[in-house]
Amino acid sequence: MEKSITVTAAGKINLSLRVTGQRHDGYHTIDTVMHETGLHDTITVTLGGEGITVDCPGDIEPQSNLAYRAACAYIDACGAETGVHIAIEKHIPVSGGMAGGSADAAAVLRGLDSLIGTVDKERLYGAALSLGADVPFCLAGGAMRCTGIGEIMTPCRPLPPHKLMIVGGCGEKRSTAAMYSELDRRLGRGADGCGGESRIDIGGDMVQALESGLLDRICAALHNDFELVNLGCAEVRRLLANCGALGSLLCGSGPTVFGLFEPAFDTAPAVDRLTAAGYRVLYVGI
Known part of the structure; x- marks a missing residue:
């Protein structure tokens, strides 16, 4: 019998974003405070059948879709012998700066982990990072100060009522x-x-503003390079x-x-x- 789960994939905003440099391998280093939002895609993951298939609006080839690659990464990590079907209902704007593709990939990882559950946290986050610098944050959610290429995450206080x-x-x-x-x-x-x-220290300024719990102070600290x-x-x-x-x-x-x-x-x-x-x-x- 097929097993299925529906999960949400939250888009993110950057409350602050400073590009701090570029590594010799071409990756840029950043210092950013990311915050998940209520704008989300809806992802349904179903086990069964053969291969990995994706039903998603648009003309993206399945193999180019981060959700497809996330399913491949999870199946490779756990060694399960199962097909996976992914249905994506899009609401996050494509190529809009809100990490919609990364959020979908993270949602697939969460969904498969709920259905199969044989990958430990370290390997799960390793799979997330292999897919893109924003995917670990999208997997964690909440509010995080992210450094390195985005993979070094420190939880911070979320936005006050707004x-x-x-x-x-x-x-x-x-x-x-x-x-x-x-x-x-x-x-x-x-x-x-x-x-x-x-x-x-733009990131530090935003973390301190969030700690204050004052929306006007947070807004004064907003910055994006x-x-x-x-x-x-x-x-x-x-x-x-x-x-x-x-x-x-x-x-x-x-x-x-x-x-x-x-x-x-x-x-x-x-x-x-x-x-x-x-x-x-x-x-x-x-």
């Missing part, structure tokens, strides 16, 4: 690699990965501020933007204004 708005249509979708390359040029890093390293090379976010951030947001920021490398409001704030007029301006409000929640 209302979160996520806005799409804020600029051109570009690959993360292209955004890093442009940022390297702006920060003066050479091809050897040296130069332009940051010593400003990628805003240097994603100029399309500036106008929507101005509009969010005019609509009453205490703070706003680019999600990851963009182009999606989020805004933070007081928890009781009426965001309906803001949704109307943003929609009239041609943006897409993807999520409003607490």
Whole structure:
């Protein structure tokens, strides 16, 4: 008989993101505070049949889908002889800076671990890291300060009560690699990965702001290096501020933007204004 489980895959926002350098193997090092959101995909994992199949919107080849690769990694790690079918209901914007693909991969790992349960935590996180730098955070969830290439995680206090708005249509979708390359040029890093390293403790500032539990202090500490090379976010951030947001920021490398409001704030007029301006409000929640 087939065994099945449905799990959620939460998108993330970066409350702060500083690109601190580039390793000689090409990977960039970062200092970022990530926070999961209520905007999520829904993943159904079913054991049975032969091979690994993925049902997902869009034209992505199964072998290029991180969810497919996550299933391969888990089956390889546990040695189970079973087919896997993955059905993905997408809500997180594709290539929007919210780690949608990484969240889906992490959800597949969690789902398979619930159904099979023979992989220890160390190997599970090793499989996650093999899939991408954001996947370990998406597997852990919550709020984390992430350093290294994103795999070194330290839990931090989550956001206090707030209302979160996520806005799409804020600029051109570009690959993360292209955004890093442009940022390297702006920060003066050479091809050897040296130069332009940051010593400003942006991540530490955000952790301290979160510890205070004060939303206005947290919003004052919001920072994302990628805003240097994603100029399309500036106008929507101005509009969010005019609509009453205490703070706003680019999600990851963009182009999606989020805004933070007081928890009781009426965001309906803001949704109307943003929609009239041609943006897409993807999520409003607490």
